[in-house]
Amino acid sequence: MTAAGRATQSETPAPAFTAHVDPGGPSFPASSDEPLLQAAARAGLDLPSSCRNGTCRSCICRLVRGRIRYDIEWPGLLPEEKADGWILPCVAHAESDVVLRWAAADQSLPVV
Numbered sequence: 001m002t003a004a005g006r007a008t009q010s011e012t013p014a015p016a017f018t019a020h021v022d023p024g025g026p027s028f029p030a031s032s033d034e035p036l037l038q039a040a041a042r043a044g045l046d047l048p049s050s051c052r053n054g055t056c057r058s059c060i061c062r063l064v065r066g067r068i069r070y071d072i073e074w075p076g077l078l079p080e081e082k083a084d085g086w087i088l089p090c091v092a093h094a095e096s097d098v099v100l101r102w103a104a105a106d107q108s109l110p111v112v
């Protein structure tokens with residue numbers, strides 16, 4: 001097998017899902033190999049963010065539907081917030097189609 005052949009086999013595309021911004025917002029492709037915030041930016045959406053490493057909470061939004069996984073073990077969320085559906089999309093990757101709602105559309109943003 002050639003080096004080029006090995007490279008091709010190791011570059012299996014990540015599953016591609018769809019992220020939808022609720023309510024009534026746009027949808028964008030969300031590959032499991034990039035954070036949701038990055039996927040949104042790639043689609044031209046300018047969403048709140050700052051640190052992009054899961055600590056500042058500027059990007060916090062609610063996962064209305066779907067599954068995600070995190071890049072880091074302890075994103076800056078309390079266990080109760082996680083249980084209530086809050087996520088940090090700068091370090092969250094889609095594991096299914098997802099529906100997201102940002103704080104402007106959801107006034108119950110947790111206070112820290």
Ligand code: FES
Nearest residue numbers: 050052056057090
């Ligand atoms: S941009 Fe800072 S936690 Fe997401």
